[in-house]
Amino acid sequence: MDEFSFINSIKQHSYKQSSLIKGIGDDAAVIRQPTQDIVCAVDTLVEGVHFSRQTMEPWHIGYRALAANVSDLAAMGASPAFYLVSIVIPKTWSSGEINQIYVGMKQLATKFRMDLIGGDTVSGQELSVSITVIGYVERNKARYRSLAKEGDKVFVTGTLGDSQAGFHILTNPGYYTDEVYYKERHQQPLPRVDFASKTENISRIVFNDISDGIANEANEIAEASKVSLILYEKQLPIKDSYEQFPPKLQHKWKLFGGEDFELLGTVSNKDWNELQIIAKETNTPLKEIGYVDDSQSNIGQVFLHENKQTYRLQKKGYTHLK
Numbered sequence: 001m002d003e004f005s006f007i008n009s010i011k012q013h014s015y016k017q018s019s020l021i022k023g024i025g026d027d028a029a030v031i032r033q034p035t036q037d038i039v040c041a042v043d044t045l046v047e048g049v050h051f052s053r054q055t056m057e058p059w060h061i062g063y064r065a066l067a068a069n070v071s072d073l074a075a076m077g078a079s080p081a082f083y084l085v086s087i088v089i090p091k092t093w094s095s096g097e098i099n100q101i102y103v104g105m106k107q108l109a110t111k112f113r114m115d116l117i118g119g120d121t122v123s124g125q126e127l128s129v130s131i132t133v134i135g136y137v138e139r140n141k142a143r144y145r146s147l148a149k150e151g152d153k154v155f156v157t158g159t160l161g162d163s164q165a166g167f168h169i170l171t172n173p174g175y176y177t178d179e180v181y182y183k184e185r186h187q188q189p190l191p192r193v194d195f196a197s198k199t200e201n202i203s204r205i206v207f208n209d210i211s212d213g214i215a216n217e218a219n220e221i222a223e224a225s226k227v228s229l230i231l232y233e234k235q236l237p238i239k240d241s242y243e244q245f246p247p248k249l250q251h252k253w254k255l256f257g258g259e260d261f262e263l264l265g266t267v268s269n270k271d272w273n274e275l276q277i278i279a280k281e282t283n284t285p286l287k288e289i290g291y292v293d294d295s296q297s298n299i300g301q302v303f304l305h306e307n308k309q310t311y312r313l314q315k316k317g318y319t320h321l322k
Helices: 003-010 058-075 095-111 162-171 179-187 193-197 214-225 240-244 247-257 269-281
Strands: 020-022 037-046 079-089 115-123 128-137 153-157 205-209 228-232 263-267 286-293 302-306 309-312
Touching (some): 058 193, 079 095, 095 115, 162 179, 205 214, 214 247
Parallel strands (some): 228 302
Antiparallel strands (some): 037 128, 153 286, 228 286
C-alpha cells in the first residue's frame, strides 16, 4: 500500500466534533472554536523504548499511544477533541499491522468522540508514533501545576503501580491473581478525562498525570508551585492483590514506576467534598495521600512519611535523555 492509499484508508468520512470545518484531505485541517480555550499536547512513542512486540500487539500500541496523550489533556482539565498522527514505518512492519495501530487509536478516540484530522507517514529504521492531541477547556479553567497552596490536600485517583505490575506479568509468565486486570492496566490505560473535566466549577485545583511515577509528578508540582508536598506511604492506594509481588518491587513501582496515567493533584480543604462527589459521579477511585506545606526551607521538595520516618522523595521517575 502506498502512502496516499494508506491515508485514504484511515480518513474519516464524517466528523464527531461540530467545530471541525475541514479534516484530512487538504494540506491542513480547519477548526473553528470561538468560546473555549484550546489545549494542545504532543507525545512520541518509539519501538524498543516505549513498547515492544513482546508485550503489545499493534492494536495495543495505537490505543496506548493515544491514551498517553489524552491523559495529558485530562491533567489540564480539558476534554479531547482531535488528534494528528505522524508515523515512521520500517519495512519489518506489514500494512496490516500498521492498520491495527490505527484501529487501536480509533477505539479510544471513539470513546471520547475524537476526530483524526491529519498527520504524516514516512519510512524509517524503527517504528515511531508521534501524536498531537487538541482539546477544549472552559475559558480560564485550564489546570496548572503552579497553583498548589499551603494547606491543600494532596490526592490521587485509582491505584498505583498497576501498569508496571502488568509489564512484569507480561515479561515473567506464571500464575498471578488478577492477571488480566494488570495486563489491561499496562496495555489499555483509561485516562481520567471524565473526572477532570467535571471539576470546572472548582475555582482552584492542580492535576498532574502519572506518566513517570508519582515521585516525579509530585516534585513537578512542588517545584512549579514553590511549595513542599508531604505524602504518607501508608495512604498510597494499591489494589488488594498488588501485595502478591515482592515488597521491593511494590515500593519501586508505586513510587517510581509510572505509566499508570492516573491523576495526582492538590485541592483546597473547602473543595474536597465537592471533589469527592465528582469522583463518585464518575466512578473514579479517589484517595487523600498528604498535604501541601510552604515551609521556606523546603520549597520545591517532596517528603514521604514511611515506617515512622520522614525522608525526601527524590525526583527519580523515568526521564528521557538522562
